[in-house]
Amino acid sequence: MSIMEYNGGSVIAMVGKECVAIASDLRLGNQALGISSNFQKIFPVTDRIYLGLPGLATDVTTLQELFRFRVNMYTIKEEREIQPETFAHLVSSTLYERRFGPYFIEPVIAGLSQTPSGGFKPFIAATDLIGCLNFAKDFVVAGTASSKLFGVAEGLWEPDLEPEDLFETISQTLMNAVDRDAYSGWGCVVHVITKDKIITRTLKGRMD
Amino acid sequence: MLATANNSLIAGRTTIFSPEGRLYQIEYAMEAISHAGTVLGVLAKDGVVLAAEKKVTGKLLDLTGAKEGGYGGSGEKIFLLNSNVIGGVAGLTADANSLINHARTIAQRHLLTYNEDIPVEILTERLCDMKQGYTQFGGLRPFGVSLLYAGYDPQYEFQLYHSDPSGNYSGWKATCIGANNGTAQSLLKQEYKDDIEVKDAIGLVLRVMSKTMDSTTLGSEKLEFAVLTLDPETKKPKAKIYRPSEIDALLQSEGLKKEDEEMKP
Amino acid sequence: METSFALTGKGYVIIASDTTAARSIVKMKIDEDKVKALGPHLLMAHSGEPGDTLQFAEYVERNIRLYNIRHNYSLSPSAAASWVRRSLAESLRSRHPYSVNLLLGGYDVPAKEPHLYWIDYLGTMSEVPFGAHGYGSYFALSLLDRYHNPDASLEEGIATLKRCIDEVAKRLIVSPSKYTVKVVDKDGVREIEV
DSSP: OOGGGSSOOEEEEEEOSSEEEEEEEOOEEETTEEEESOOOOEEEEETTEEEEOOBOHHHHHHHHHHHHHHHHHHHHHHSSOOOHHHHHHHHHHHHHTTTTSOOSBOOEEEEEEEOTTSOEEEEEEEEOTTOOEEOOSSEEEEETTHHHHHHHHHHHOOSSOOHHHHHHHHHHHHHHHHHTOTTSOSOEEEEEEESSOEEEEEEOOOOO | OOOOHHHHHHHTOTTSOOTTSOOHHHHHHHHHHTTSOOEEEEEETTEEEEEEEOSOOOTTOOOTGGGTOOSSOOSSSEEEEETTEEEEEEEOHHHHHHHHHHHHHHHHHHHHHHSSOOOHHHHHHHHHHHHHHTTTSTTOOOOOEEEEEEEEETTTEEEEEEEOTTSOEEEOSEEEESTTHHHHHHHHHHHOOTTOOHHHHHHHHHHHHHHHOSSSOBSTTTEEEEEEEEOTTTOOEEEEEOOHHHHHHHHHHHTOOBOOTTTOO | OOOEEEEEETTEEEEEEEOOEEETTEEEESOOOOEEEEETTEEEEEEESTTHHHHHHHHHHHHHHHHHHHHSSOOOHHHHHHHHHHHHHHHHTSSSOOOEEEEEEEEETTTTEEEEEEEOTTOOEEEOSEEEESTTHHHHHHHHHHHOOTTOOHHHHHHHHHHHHHHHHHHSTTOOSOEEEEEEETTEEEEEOO
8 A cells, every 4th residue: 555545636737838737636535435526636826826736635735735834925025926936946845855754745836937028938847755846848747647647648738739728638638547547536627827817627527 | 210230230131120120121122112113003994004104214225126015015114914914013123024024924824723814813912922932031132123913804803903022912993103102192092983994094094194203204205004904805804015106196195295305306 | 343424414514423432352331422522613523543532632622622712712613623634634743643533523603604524643634515434434425425415404414324324233244333423503512312
């Protein structure tokens, strides 16, 4: 029994044309027993940054609360919103602080970072449970269905997808991958982040 | 009271009583505060208003950062402590900055534990417990700062508290700290009405400030201003620390703007 | 084996727990109350490591009471649940973690809503319409999936609870004979017979 597989759950993030998308399943399980089909794993950090936390559920909540603490302090002192790259490094150092007793989470970050000219650039990143950062240009995956997510994403993803197309692509990727994984599923939620708004949709999927 | 030779030995130690039963360091701290820039607070039934007189001013001050800022408190007197509490400080600026940092951390730690915004009185209490510690343990001097806390929580709605270096605090409908606080306090006592609304409280605060401030000018170079209200749609507390341009506009609309010939380009 | 269930309904939360205190093959006590009232509108069923259970439950109860006395008002069910969860999450990585599973039910008086939280010894917490701990959960949860109605009256809720109790009695090898059943609603906490 692996601690990372105790509660189940998966997250994926993808880059599109001036937009990003992040999606996760909604299952909370106790090994094979399902407990909740409403367990949130993706949290807004700012208006333009979302954080996905798959892994041990107690650490999902703890880390979400801890990042909220640290980002609030940052915002209040700096008097500006934190940028995705900076936040990714905050995630990395927070995890490394516990190098020899880590949080059992593999965070996924998706956001839009501000360029000097005032525009927005899509940003995604993921780390392992001790904070090693991965700045992918296409997609990042994590959780019990990660190997399945890699497979489908590699097949379906292409660069410069418009928000609606990105939504379709990430939804199909997630739904099909979690259907092959016993520990992920029980509902899915997708967030598409563009510079003007964030569209959140809950998907209807197999509830088994 | 005459200071005897013995007194100076005792007064040097923060954590012990004088023969008359006083803690001199605390009294000296309050003396320091009485020379600091005034901070004024008024509680209305739909919000709380804070205003403060800046002491650190001058043409050579680099305020480029402060032009847009003010939402966290890039000023010297008024700061955002949490999304539901604004703090105003009077006294030693460095001590104040340290306390502001503590207050912000305390508020976040409460959020971490209870998943709720910290109730205003609890924040005040925690900070005061800390300040009291400096009057009893460690042999360190007390903080030379008085604070006004303007905040909202669902339990007691809008509140205004004042705390001093001794670690004591009390709730107020209207109060003042720093220089000329006596004058301001009596003015407030005369004009304050229990069911005052925020828009009238703003006027009251600005009028009292203009009467008690040392300078002949009344503008954003000398004044900091903040209001805490409830957002009508979300029903969540909304803290607004005014930007310099907004302060000038406000003073203009209240008919209180006084220009300084020296500061004009 | 220790079993507890809980479910929400229209303006109430019902929490039930078995009353057996056993060590190995012996039932040492058959009328143990494992559902603690933490406040005027807060109930908590505790199960797990003997000793840890009551110790933690009393620790929670006393701390909630202290908060009430110090600050002159009651913690909302969600704030109390967050505090409990954090205590367990901090205990998890300490020298000797508490091994206690909880079902926390409360009525939020100002908001006029019932809330139920499923919390395990790791500090995993989820707000749920119904929940269960112990071997009994393997039988009860599917029944509750089928028969639970979030707008049910108290009578209907009790009937649903009875289904769970009967199923566990029928199918679990060493099933508990008696249960403590308590309700929390706008009028407070009270014990009921089923």
